[in-house]
Amino acid sequence: MKILMVFHAPPYPPDIGPSRRHYHVLMETVARHDVTVLSLGSPVDRTALLDHTRLDPSRVHFVRGDRTPTRKALRAATCLATARSDFCRLRRKGVQRRLDRLMAAESFDVVYFSTVMLGCYRLPRGVPLVGDTHNVEHDNLARAASTAPEGWRRLYYRVQAALTKREERVHLRKFQIVCATSARDRDVLKRLAPEASVRIVPNGIDLQKYSLRGDTGTERGLILFTGLMSYYPNVHAVLRFAKDVFPLIARRVPAARFVVVGANPPATIRALASDRIEITGRVPDVRPYYARASVAVVPLSIGGGTRVKVLESMATGVPVVSTALGCEGLDVAHEHSVLLADSDQALADAVVRVLRSPVLASSLSSHGREVAVRYDWKRIAPVFDDIVHAAAARGAPTMQSTAGACRAY
Secondary structure (H helix, E strand, O other): OEEEEEEOOOOOOOOOHHHHHHHHHHHHHHOOOEEEEEEEOOHHHHHHHHHHHOOOHHHEEEEOOOOOHHHHHHHHHHHHHOOOOHHHHHOOHHHHHHHHHHHHHOOOOEEEEOOHHHHHOOOOOOOOEEEOOOOOHHHHHHHHHHHOOOHHHHHHHHHHHHHHHHHHHHHHOOOOEEEEOOHHHHHHHHHHOOOOOEEEOOOOEOOOOOOOOOHHHOOOOEEEEEOOOOOHHHHHHHHHHHHHHHHHHHOOOOOOEEEEEOOOOOHHHHOOOOOOEEEEEOOOOOHHHHHHOOEEEEOOOOOOOOOHHHHHHHHOOOOEEEOOHHHOOOOOOEOOOEEEOOOHHHHHHHHHHHHHOHHHHHHHHHHHHHHHHHOEHHHHHHHHHHHHHHHHHHOOOOOOOOOOOOOOO
């Protein structure tokens, strides 16, 4: 089939949240179908994708997004002042023009959108549309509003949650099929738009890529957190762990060190750096850090979707200690494939147990690997492909209203 895939962020490199999903969705679809790509991103992003994938350059189209933090902040302020969610930042006249041109020049069997929030565009008519999600966006924001420590941040997230919920409800109804990463997210989406057809396509990993761990490189006491550090739920989790949990561990395990691996750490995270806490920023490859880690922690109390960082840790054989929310939507079992704990003391106790017990660490590692195998993209890809075929068989959606769309900039 001929498929147009529209991405709200560059699908390559697959080293931050959305791209970890979108890259594999793209590559597995390219292996099965004739694909054209339209994405927000820079010429450098386009070149990187072409160099890595060898896609036909004539079928890969990028439109530049905001170039500076100042412009991003101005756009966010404009959206808020006009009672629109921050997702209106995705809207670009250049994307709409290119989308219209591509649809006029060629007949596609299906058009895929990497987030339903791209429903703010004037979507194509007469062709089945598949929308993806890696979070239920309004739910993610509502969770952030309930736990953010600063009053101004709680207020901002509450406002954004309400605006996003209104828009997300409208956008969901524009797609023939919507993909969710977990049963919980599917149920939340169905409550928001009962008429929407929502199917589960889990997040996954490239199992072969992350099957490189060797016990000889393990550093006793190394506690690892990975994730994009410009993402507020990760910032919130690291601050909590470093300030409230790690001191409880360090008193009992003198060799303990906390290493935070992730791009774009803000000043609050960089300020944590010490002789026992390392903040790396972006790294070319996270696998050497997994190879050294004694335990991976996922102390999240905000967020949605499912956490690829959990699957990566398990695939590399690193025992995982997580909050319940950190493993939400994943087929894990407490005391079997993962240790789950939610309070500061319980998290500290769980990490100490792993660091002090090689038998427990080995058991968690072995059973975690069994979980990771089930989330290999080679297993997930046919599920997504079935959805693409189902959308094509159903034909174009009956409702493709532009109600609630954002103005283009």
